[in-house]
Amino acid sequence: MFEILKPKIYVDSIYNLDLKKLKKLKNIKSIIVDLDNTLIAWGNNEIDNKVINWIKEAKKLELKICIVSNSNSNRVEKIAKILNLPYYSKFFKPLGITFINALKIMKANYLDTVVIGDQIFTDIWGGNRLKLFTILVTPIIKRDSMGTSFQRSLEKIILFFWLKRDEIKKEIGNWPK
Template sequence: MSVMWKRFYPALRIKYLTDLKPDDFHARGVKGVLLDLDNTLVEWGQVEVSPKTLAWVEEMKKSGLKMCIVSNALEERVKVVGKKLGIPWVSQGIKPRKTPYRKALALLETTPGETATVGDQLFTDVWGGNRMALFTVWMTPLSTKELFFTRIARRLERFVAKQLRKKGIISE
């Protein structure tokens, strides 16, 4: 596989956000975790946070991890979820650009080497995190409901995932 594909390699692949435990981060020296909003923390277009996700965020915070939402979504919805979770946020991020990640790192006062990012999309979350040399975690989307353009990107994402599986980079 060419070097071009490496930008899409997640450091870790998970099914559910709640599969991650504080030790998964602490063992890697991670002090801050950046979280995507849509289909990672909440279903696409929603603001309701599940009790499991609320409990997970609290567990992470109690373990000493700093957390921040980094989303391409509009400010108002990101703000609502951020306030519910008691964590800062960066909205309208235009991921995979570096700017939203830099803003989040400044909010958390962490360096790229001590920060992870978790999201459901290879072409925004994983690629953006890899551009910043973050520990990248790619998860299965919470829902199949999403923007039209995201549905198109998912087709290409499936192709890339197939290539990553062939190379043994991811297992599922």
């Protein structure tokens, strides 16, 4: 049911991803990552040291990272500069052009890129449309913009049925094992 919306992997947070194993197991070289409720709490401008360390670890493993967000471009730019990451913020997720531009920015390949985000209807759908490897994370906080709040209601229903039918499972602990 709704295969185009289904993530390949579902975890609690970016911190549950073993980047070293992910790189080796899936031959990942690039990461397209959402900002709000994936890297930092929605509406927040403060960056947790854990996020900084996660980015440092990815860079140490020579993984390219690009933030792709539908959030305010000025805000995304400020955060991206602090994290020393490229970004793309044009309010077009889940359209393919958004992900294609992120791939171009990183000079990345479809086959070795992962999309990480907290929303099924933007991050996962957009990544799946381009056949990228997709990872859904639980939102950092429950608060969202009004538009996203409506989508969350639908996402909860879809997730409930997927989990109930064992169509996906939420990975416990670190992934990959």
